[in-house]
Amino acid sequence: MREDRPPPSWLGDVSAGVDAWTQRASAPPSAPADGPDDTPGDTPDGTGQERPSGRRSSARGTRRTTGGRRTRRTPPPDDVAALGPPADPEAVARKILLDQLTGQARSRKELADKLAGKDVPPEIATALLDRFEEVGLVDDEAFARAWIASRQPGKGLARRALAQELRRKGIDDEVARDALDEIDPADEEEAARRLVRKKLRSLSRVDDQTATRRLVGMLARKGYSSGLAFSVVREELADAGRDEPDIDLD
Known part of the structure; x- marks a missing residue:
């Protein structure tokens, strides 16, 4: 009959290994639910898998506290030094x-x-x-001439309308007058004729008296004098084969 002998000193304590094998070891303490550094194995069931829950913490600036309430995370303050010196x-x-x-x-x-x-x-x-x-980057005289060169033939504006526009742009009256004096009266009259010819195409179904009133009114809004407007309208109506009626424009 063998005597019960103590295990040899080199064998060591095997109880920890047995406990781990049979899962009798106690689970490590879990980390707080709202901790930012959760690692596998820190979940309540010790499996390392997050348990599904309807109270999942939001990634949009909120987090869940241990009491279940949501709190908004305060964004870090601006780095004033990174913004640089004021402009x-x-x-x-x-x-x-x-x-x-x-x-x-x-x-x-x-x-x-x-x-x-x-x-x-x-x-x-x-x-x-x-x-x-x-240095010539701002020049009201050049601006006035360029404005007239674009608006007079392009929009058919007369001197009076152009003068009003330049005044709204802040151009001095004397500067504007010098630029307007460069307009050739023949060019101004030709611009008025082009306007009348274009408008006449849409007035084919109205009587001559109505057509005359509308054409003269259009030229007046463009800044033409009543004398020049009436003269141009009368001649253009005649060229189009339409009789200009005897009408008082005053």
């Missing part, structure tokens, strides 16, 4: 002016109004506009 007002104003002048000439008043709308300090706006005039 130089003069540099900002200069960029505004250059953007406005890209591809299109503008009057000084238009540019001044734009700077004022952007809250550029008046002293900076005035200094920059003066500098832009010195």
Whole structure:
């Protein structure tokens, strides 16, 4: 009969291995439900798999607390240093002016109004506009001539209508007058005739008296004097084979 001998010292304690094999080992403590660093094995059932739940935490700035309430995470404060130093007002104003002048000439008043709308300090706006005039980037005289060259033949506008438009653009009356004096009266009359011929095509079904009133009214809105308007309408009606009626335009 063998004596019960103690296990040899080299064998070690095998109880931990047996417990692990038979799953008798106690589960490790679970991490808090709202902890950001959950790892596999930290779930309540010890399986490492997240248990389905209708209270899943939202990824859109909220999280679930242990009491089940949702709290909104406060975003981190802006890094003021990363935003850099505040913009130089003069540099900002200069960029505004250059953007406005890209591809299109503008009057000084238009540019001044734009700077004022952007809250550029008046002293900076005035200094920059003066500098832009010195280098020729702002030129009301050239602007007025270019405006007339595009609006007079393109829209058929007469001197009076063009003068009103230039005044709205902030062009000085004397500057506008000098530019308007360059309009050839023959060109102005030809523009009026083109307008009448084009409009006549849509007046074929109205009587001559109605056609005359509408044509003269159209030319008046374009800035033509009543004398020139009536003369052009009468001649164009005659060329179209229509009799111009005896009508009082006053």
